[in-house]
Amino acid sequence: MPDETTDKPIFAAKLTAPPRLADTVSEAIASALFDGRIATGDALPSEGEIAREFGVSKPIAREALRQLSGAGLIQTQQGKVARAKAITGEPLDRIYGYAVRSSLTRLREANEMRHLVETGIARLAATRRDPEGLATMEEALAEMYDGLEEPDGFTAADIAFHLGMAMATGNTMIRMQVEGMRSVQREVSQLFSRRSSRTRADWKATVDRHADLFAAIRDGNPEDAVRMIDRHYEAADIASFEVAGEPRGNG
Incomplete structure (x- = not known):
């Protein structure tokens, strides 16, 4: 007869605690x-x-x-x-803010996440084209042109543009997610603006890329919208991380 003390338990699963x-x-x-x-x-x-x-x-x-x-x-x-309170992405924004300010590694990871998320957002926005979102994007685009070479105003308009793109999907949860990524966008935009070699032409080229993205979404062209997002992030990565080693550690 086998020794009962060496037998394995019949029930492997443990009881879970009831909800508090x-x-x-x-x-x-x-x-x-x-x-x-x-x-x-x-x-x-x-x-x-x-x-x-x-x-x-x-x-x-x-x-x-x-x-x-x-x-x-x-x-x-x-x-x-x-x-x-109004339901927003504020709690997530706070968490991402702590993360991206902690090291260059976290900032790079967060911006990579933004790229992946906004690729899908751009495609859906171009399909649904919610009028409120399009109006927000258009207004933010005008403010970006008005704010050339003025970092704080430019960054605020840039953030509003990307929020408008999320609103253009007509999806509340997507809007909350983008609100939660504002701290990531703010950090990258500030790095972008700190480039010592940044000229007025560079500022205008940034806005022009946003204008092309807006046009693709407004005109209902998902494939063009995705291409514009890829182009936007490629340019932002090159410019921003030229100076990224200065304000942050190396993770």
Whole structure:
């Protein structure tokens, strides 16, 4: 008869812990935020009301609100009711910001990610051409021409242009993702602007590439839009990383 102490367990899988109550409460509130039952700026019920509605304790309700606040979905302040915030990519933007400012390696990885993501965005934007997104792109393009050789204004317009491209897809989650990558774009744009050899012609060439990308999307040409994105990133990589070793470490 085999020694029972050497037998392998019959059940390899381990029991998983049930969802924490605070997680369940925060998920339910988040669903109401995303589907519009709780609109931006609306006051949430008090901790006591949340506790009663879900049949949990006030500390559980407080932890659920803390999770939502940490995710950037609500605004909390001592002694005041929590309020719903606009749902944006701000939390992701903060994380990417820490990463790209930490080393040149992270910056290069993040910009590579942007290229891959925006290739798909450009294709979809040229297919759907949401009017609000196109209008945002066109306005940002004009601001870029007006902001030649003015780094801060130019960068702000550049970020708005790429956000407009995301909006042109008509996909809220894509818009949030691009909002989350603003810190990456800001870092690259600032590197681009710091080139000592950068001339007015260089600035204008950058805007012209954006204009070609806008035209491809506006005219509903996905293949041209993808080619314009590739051309844009090729030029940005060459220019930006000429000076990339100066402000950051080597990762």
